[in-house]
Amino acid sequence: MKKILGIGGSPRKGGNSDILLQRLLKGASVEGAATEGIQLRDYQIQPCIACERCRKDKQCTGLQDGMQLIYPKIREAGGIVLISPVYSYNLTALTKSFIDRLYCYYYFSDERPGYWSSQLADQGRKAIIAVVGEQATRAEGGMDLTLETMRRSIEALGYDVIDELPVLGIFHKGKVREYPQVLEQAETLGRRLASLL
Numbered sequence: 088m089k090k091i092l093g094i095g096g097s098p099r100k101g102g103n104s105d106i107l108l109q110r111l112l113k114g115a116s117v118e119g120a121a122t123e124g125i126q127l128r129d130y131q132i133q134p135c136i137a138c139e140r141c142r143k144d145k146q147c148t149g150l151q152d153g154m155q156l157i158y159p160k161i162r163e164a165g166g167i168v169l170i171s172p173v174y175s176y177n178l179t180a181l182t183k184s185f186i187d188r189l190y191c192y193y194y195f196s197d198e199r200p201g202y203w204s205s206q207l208a209d210q211g212r213k214a215i216i217a218v219v220g221e222q223a224t225r226a227e228g229g230m231d232l233t234l235e236t237m238r239r240s241i242e243a244l245g246y247d248v249i250d251e252l253p254v255l256g257i258f259h260k261g262k263v264r265e266y267p268q269v270l271e272q273a274e275t276l277g278r279r280l281a282s283l284l
């Protein structure tokens with residue numbers, strides 16, 4: 088069965104990212120996917136310390152923390168939805184730490200910089216990236232930068248980023264509930280992801 092893992096990167100419980108993630112996953116489940124949503128704030132996630140033990144072990148063995156619970160979920164899910172609010176023109180620290188900890192999926196040649204590939208590549212994995220921010224235009228508040236950071240990181244890991252959801256002009260906790268068309272859009276994207284898996 089197709090599985091989709093939703094990953095929320097907001098420190099704020101019950102905020103706009105949480106609401107959007109729920110709708111994205113609702114769409115995916117309507118389309119027949121098995122979905123699971125996790126919030127990174129519920130896990131202890133240390134930043135990557137570049138111990139490079141994953142070079143030898145082919146998995147993260149250097150840090151025994153909450154990521155060890157998330158890695159199997161990533162492996163098993165053909166699709167992911169990753170959402171973060173914009174914090175200071177880019178991803179939240181939680182989301183960035185999470186992405187850096189996916190470094191263990193890469194194979195690198197001994198020569199650096201040099202050839203690299205990802206253990207997750209060439210398996211038809213697909214992703215949707217979503218970002219919510221306060222500012223009204225994409226350039227102003229860092230929306231473009233945040234989406235680009237997410238897209239490049241997720242594509243490098245071997246996912247096909249099939250779509251992105253920029254949600255602009257939303258600051259207060261839960262405010263996105265007042266924008267039903269945005270929630271509809273999220274649900275439609277979730278359906279699309281599931282239909283492509």
Ligand SMILES: Cc1cc2nc3c(=O)[nH]c(=O)nc-3n(C[C@H](O)[C@H](O)[C@H](O)COP(=O)(O)O)c2cc1C
Pocket residue numbers: 097098099101102103104105172173174175176177219220221222228229230257258259260261
């Ligand atoms: C520390 C902090 C930094 C922020 N920086 C930005 C920013 O650079 N650009 C922006 O558009 N919004 C910024 N915001 C606003 C949040 O992106 C916005 O409130 C968003 O709706 C929060 O999503 P959430 O409810 O899922 O946590 C910032 C908010 C906080 C708390």
